[in-house]
Amino acid sequence: MNALSPESISGDKHLAEQFPLSPIDDYFVHQTPDPVRVMWTGDPRAYERHWVVIHDDTGELLIATGGSLYPNLDRAEAYAIVNSKGRHTTVRSFRSIGADRTDLRVGPIVPTIVRGLREWRYVLEPNEWGVSYDLTFHDTTRQVFREPLSDSAHGFPAGRRNDVTSGFECFGSVTGWVEIEGERTTLGPNAAGTRDRHWGTGRGVGGPELSLGGRLHVGTNGNAFVAFPDWALWGDRLFYPFGDSTSGSTRVFKPTRRLRFEPDTDIFVEAVVDYEFDNGKQVQLHYERVGQQTVYLRCGMYGGTPDRDIHQGGYDGPDLTEGETYDLSRPETRIGIRGLDEHLCRVTRDDGQTAVGIYQTIDPVAYEVCMSGRKGWNLLV
16 A cells, blocks of 8 residues: 555544644655645636546447536546447546545546556445446556647636646547446457546536536537547547657648538537648548447536436535436437437548547537538538
């Protein structure tokens, strides 16, 4: 047991009398004169967040999990979503942060940083919703720091610096198993995924009550996360494998999209997207959704949970673990939980290469934008 293990910290009854100090303050990691538990800003929407989406190589399993710490609210939360052949199960958990900012466990959801920038382990312990997993994510593409996008000219109200997000993203290979109702599946050799680590202020924290300017940020509409052997597309960036001769990352300009939707739900089902990169290259990708293999991130508090409208950072009660299972074969169910949605797709590049990846939409907003005639958004016919 090391000095920062959750077991050693949770068992120390004297830490409360030492606030704001915590065990990590003994390490040489400070960036300001304050203890680590004291945030650089007093904004209640300050956050630290992790997110990952994992899929097997058959298209039958899709897992999304993530969590956030809100130090100025003393709140921690996490979610785990498992979609197996259209059976969509979510476990959510909430607690106070306490003395240890390095402890990412929230209820049965237990992510662990094994090696920073190289390896994470994601565990969902057995629970009453009948899903569990033990997955190890090995980073395979080079992380590049995403500089904060913030200025003093576009904040709301006038004179306030706008919200800021920074961090990094990557793709990786995945090993491990998923168990559903007692049946365990070991992931195949080509299981993969993408993850990010972001921090900053805003990003929908606290829901509408803390949303300044009337705009609730829940995610990006029309994002894509797909890895090919030579490059990997992550929204507005191309990333490259460790050791690749291309330095840094490559910027992706705003694409031209043609999208198709389910006629009874207006939820995404297919896309042909034309991309241009700042290295002068162009590519077209064809996305085809795999069955009902979608993770509906409202269940992960992006935009408010379907049943109780709990937003990220919005739960302010005692420690709680809750969850539910949805049958995605029912159109009325999909309508009731749609929002920020991550669709597992078979992706074909215009040179014939294929991959499995994620196309992310805000449903039904993507359909409405295509119908509105906005430049770069059209229906696929």
